[in-house]
Amino acid sequence: LSYAASLNNYEEAKIHLEEYIQNKKKDINPRYRPLYHVAPPVGWMNDPNGFTYHNGEFHIFYQYYPYDSVWGPMHWGHSSSSDLVNWKELPTALLPEEEQCFSGSAVSEGDQMILMYTGRRSTNVEPLFNESQYLAFSDDGVNFQKYEGNPVLTETPNNSPDFRDPKVWKYGNDYYVIIGSKTLDNRGRVLLYKSNDLKSWEFLTILGESEGDMGYMWECPDFFELDGKFVLLMSPQGLEPQGDRYKNIYQNGYIIGSFNYDTNEFVPEVPFQETDYGHDFYAATTTEANGKRYLVAWLSMWEVPHPEDTDGWAGQITLPRELSIVNNRILMKPVEAIDNLRDSVEVDGDVGPNEVYVFGKAVELLVDSDLEQKVDLLLEGRDGGGKVWLRWDPEVRKVVLDRGSDDIRQVEWSPIGSHTWRIFLDASSLELFCGEGEVVFSSRVFPLGGWKVTNHSPQSLRIKAFNLKRSVP
Numbered sequence: 460l461s462y463a464a465s466l467n468n469y470e471e472a473k474i475h476l477e478e479y480i481q482n483k484k485k486d487i488n489p490r491y492r493p494l495y496h497v498a499p500p501v502g503w504m505n506d507p508n509g510f511t512y513h514n515g516e517f518h519i520f521y522q523y524y525p526y527d528s529v530w531g532p533m534h535w536g537h538s539s540s541s542d543l544v545n546w547k548e549l550p551t552a553l554l555p556e557e558e559q560c561f562s563g564s565a566v567s568e569g570d571q572m573i574l575m576y577t578g579r580r581s582t583n584v585e586p587l588f589n590e591s592q593y594l595a596f597s598d599d600g601v602n603f604q605k606y607e608g609n610p611v612l613t614e615t616p617n618n619s620p621d622f623r624d625p626k627v628w629k630y631g632n633d634y635y636v637i638i639g640s641k642t643l644d645n646r647g648r649v650l651l652y653k654s655n656d657l658k659s660w661e662f663l664t665i666l667g668e669s670e671g672d673m674g675y676m677w678e679c680p681d682f683f684e685l686d687g688k689f690v691l692l693m694s695p696q697g698l699e700p701q702g703d704r705y706k707n708i709y710q711n712g713y714i715i716g717s718f719n720y721d722t723n724e725f726v727p728e729v730p731f732q733e734t735d736y737g738h739d740f741y742a743a744t745t746t747e748a749n750g751k752r753y754l755v756a757w758l759s760m761w762e763v764p765h766p767e768d769t770d771g772w773a774g775q776i777t778l779p780r781e782l783s784i785v786n787n788r789i790l791m792k793p794v795e796a797i798d799n800l801r802d803s804v805e806v807d808g809d810v811g812p813n814e815v816y817v818f819g820k821a822v823e824l825l826v827d828s829d830l831e832q833k834v835d836l837l838l839e840g841r842d843g844g845g846k847v848w849l850r851w852d853p854e855v856r857k858v859v860l861d862r863g864s865d866d867i868r869q870v871e872w873s874p875i876g877s878h879t880w881r882i883f884l885d886a887s888s889l890e891l892f893c894g895e896g897e898v899v900f901s902s903r904v905f906p907l908g909g910w911k912v913t914n915h916s917p918q919s920l921r922i923k924a925f926n927l928k929r930s931v932p
């Protein structure tokens with residue numbers, strides 16, 4: 460199955476892998492490499508995993524295949540940060556053996572960090588795979604040992620083979636975990652279990668389940684309390700597009716409700732809403748630190764081209780966002796420490812119609828919009844490559860992100876406070892935060908050279924723009 464399994468010594472395999480990564484890094488073509496988003500050093504990544512705050516540091520792991528820039532036997536890549544903005548690369552945390560290391564989460568217990576992940580094994584009976592839950596422990600936050608008693612959780616109430624992406628947390632003296640699964644007639648669902656030692660688990664209840672129109676599989680569930688409500692966040696597969704909604708291949712969104720730890724009942728109060736309205740946002744996951752709830756997601760999507768794969772890598776993680784709930788919606792704001800990346804001020808004032816500005820590859824733009832006037836901003840590579848238009852029409856009142864050729868995402872916006880658009884551009888991504896974060900778009904764009912911005916609106920726009928500093932290796 461994997462390089463690690465072909466060597467009889469797991470530790471030896473880890474050393475070989477790190478040497479391989481350091482060597483292979485030299486061949487990376489930097490043209491689309493993010494300057495302030497986490498991306499794999501080489502090879503492929505998908506979901507962020509094990510997002511946690513441990514001993515004063517944030518940790519992000521991710522689904523990782525180092526040997527090619529396409530999906531392959533899953534490892535866990537690893538980065539850490541003290542402020543969610545400046546990241547350092549750490550050695551690969553988990554290597555596949557007879558099990559691939561699918562998505563999962565982490566808990567911090569004093570000096571110990573514990574990972575819980577799905578071990579996916581091949582079998583020779585239909586459906587030719589088995590998914591069960593595994594543990595790994597670390598005393599230093601860098602080196603992880605798989606638990607010798609793995610797997611610790613093997614069965615769903617209906618024996619569904621789809622049983623993955625555990626999100627574990629502690630409440631009181633108990634651990635809880637939710638796991639993505641489906642009914643026998645292919646409706647996505649999320650299962651809740653409880654344990655007092657992480658090793659033996661008791662099934663509690665079905666926390667949520669599609670009634671038929673919410674997809675065939677719920678991947679990467681998360682569950683947390685936020686501003687007095689409970690949120691079931693997940694990545695459903697199989698939603699049909701409805702007008703402007705659900706235009707991506709798979710979706711990410713959440714249900715707000717209430718929950719009671721005595722009855723284990725989650726009562727939905729607000730129906731499913733998309734978390735982010737961009738093209739490339741999946742497998743979102745959260746963590747809590749110092750009373751704040753942060754979210755990251757895979758800034759990409761399954762079954763779409765990855766133009767960077769010929770450069771030796773593929774995939775990246777969104778900017779971490781701080782969450783709150785206002786008017787039954789999750790607001791997402793870029794983490795505060797992102798302000799520390801501001802370098803030179805490039806623009807500060809009125810930008811007239813057809814005026815053009817050029818920037819580096821990492822840019823923050825603040826556009827003060829007057830909701831009664833049209834906005835039409837073109838962002839593109841200085842040397843060609845990807846183009847994206849951001850628009851607002853006072854008649855339609857939708858924020859529009861247009862990658863050309865009708866590749867549009869749009870949503871109605873009624874600001875609850877600020878009217879400013881905060882736009883983060885990196886070497887292959889754009890994140891647009893509208894107002895207080897009630898509407899956010901995350902999409903990949905592939906400009907060449909730095910960025911060039913043209914005001915195609917009929918009037919001036921008030922713009923402030925900064926080049927940003929690099930914060931990832």
Ligand code: FRU
Nearest residue numbers: 506522561562623678679742
């Ligand atoms: C979501 C997902 C997970 C799975 C992982 C495999 O993107 O399909 O359900 O654990 O990716 O890499």
